[in-house]
Amino acid sequence: MKVRASVKKMCDKCRVIRRHGRAAEPCPRPTAGHLPTLPSPVWAPLLNRTFFSVARIAGVDIPRDKRIEIALTYVYGIGLTTAKKILSKTGVNPDTRVKDLDDADVQKLRGAAESYTLEGDLRRQEGMALKRLQDIGCVRGRRHRAGLPVRGQRTRTNARTRRGARKTVAGKKK
Incomplete structure (x- = not known):
């Protein structure tokens, strides 16, 4: 059984001894969901309260x-x-x-x-809008495809975020 390097112990009763990235002594009940042994006054408020996990x-x-x-x-x-x-x-x-x-x-x-367009549907909608601009060949679509600023900003200087890191060009000889 392969165990992450950060795992030293699974619970207070079971220990995992690691040798060369492998567990030498695996926990006998890994799915039992062992709880750490804490004094009961610490757990009492949590047991009386109803809450959702996520x-x-x-x-x-x-x-x-x-x-x-x-x-x-x-x-x-x-x-x-x-x-x-x-x-x-x-x-x-x-x-x-x-x-x-x-x-x-x-x-x-x-x-x-639920009344709003969220997550995957919204991402898909935005992607389709960009694809439509590129398909009809308008200026905005071409600028998106080329990875350049779309809204008329200058590119002789600046626009580093859209254009990426500088590419070094060899200087000419004299």
């Missing part, structure tokens, strides 16, 4: 420790303005942390986000 909106795991207003912007197609609109429509407080949301709030947010 909030997924439009197929994206949003970060648990951020405010919901910021966490929604991790979804491609939702910026800060759209996130505020979604939160006002659903009635969720923007200052609430994602880990403090209950399942009903997450369901409301998912429903509100």
Whole structure:
């Protein structure tokens, strides 16, 4: 059984001894989901609370420790303005942390986000628009294809982001 170099221990009861990148003594129950042995007062508040493991909106795991207003912007197609609109429509407080949301709030947010074009559909839509510009052969399409600035910026100097790193040209002899 091959084990990552960072793995030294699987749980408090089972140890993995590593020799030459291989596990010499694998954990007898790797799928048992061993929990570290902690005193019960530490676990008591967690056992009484109902929470979800990961909030997924439009197929994206949003970060648990951020405010919901910021966490929604991790979804491609939702910026800060759209996130505020979604939160006002659903009635969720923007200052609430994602880990403090209950399942009903997450369901409301998912429903509100479905009314927007997000993630894969939006990427596909943008790609099709660029492909159409290139197919009809307009100036914008040609500039996209050549990797040059599209909106009329100068290229004699600057435009390094679009043009990439400088290519050295041999100087002429005198």
